[in-house]
Amino acid sequence: MAVGKRRFQAEDWLAxxxxxxxxRGPEAIKLAPICAAAGLTRGSFYYHFNDHDAFLVGMAETxxxxxxxxxxxxLKGLRDPDVQAETLTDAxxxxxxxxELGIRELARRNGDVADVVKRADNMRLSVLMDxxxxxFDLERPEAWDMAHLEYAAFAGLILIDPEMSEERQRDLAARFDLIMRTFFATRDLETDA
Incomplete structure (x- = not known):
């Protein structure tokens, strides 16, 4: 008995x-190009997805x-906030x-994908706020503001330099963290005085 090739599953299409x-950007995931990239037919695609929008939402959910x-x-499983911060930086x-840019472009074009991206942004902001x-022992409103500032810096880096090396990312992340730690340490000293 010959061993057959594994069947292409929905998760294979999404990956x-x-x-x-x-x-290649959003044009590469239109129906004809994605089927060509998979080397499969539209019938195979539609076996797993009701329509192209369902595929896009599935990609966004993944x-x-x-x-x-x-x-x-x-991060939730870690107790030490400094270890959480290091783990988040690594992630x-x-x-x-x-x-990230491609998903956000899809969100601009598709409201259901935009809903998924909004959930991601809210979850990321909530993690940063916590x-x-x-x-830094901040109250929630100030922690929320700081989360927005850091997330805006992160998103801005993606927009201005999507090819940025990991070494450069780490350098900037370390500088940003130093600025935050210095700011809050200085502020705490002023409050104690």
Whole structure:
């Protein structure tokens, strides 16, 4: 009996879609190009997805899980805020900037994908807020503001330099963290005086 090739599953389509989105942008995940990239027919595509929008939402949900939900769960399991911050920095370094840009472009074009991206942004901001509150003993409103500032810096880096090396990302993350720690340490000294 011959061993057959494993059948292409929905998760294979989604992984391919995310890979193509990162490498070639939103045009690469239209139906004809994605089927060509898979070497499969439209029938195979429609066997797994009701329509192209369902595929796009599935891609966004996969991105949300791998780039946000899983990271938040790991951080929740850590107790030391400084270890959480280091772990979050490591996770941020592994994010594919081109994929982030591609997902956000899809969100601009598709309201259902935009809803998923909004959930990711809110979850990321919430994680950052909790981290600021724990690390610097901040009340929630101030921690929320600091989370927005850091997330805006992160998003801005993606926009201005999606090809940035991990070494450069780490250098900037370390500088940003030093600025935050210095600011709050100085402020605490002023408050104590």
């Amino acid at each position: 391919l879609g995310l890979k193509e989105l990162s490498a 991105w949300l899980e791998t780039q946000t939900t899983n990271v938040a769960a790991i 941020a370094m592994s994010i594919d900037y081109k994929l 981290l600021y509150a724990a690390r």
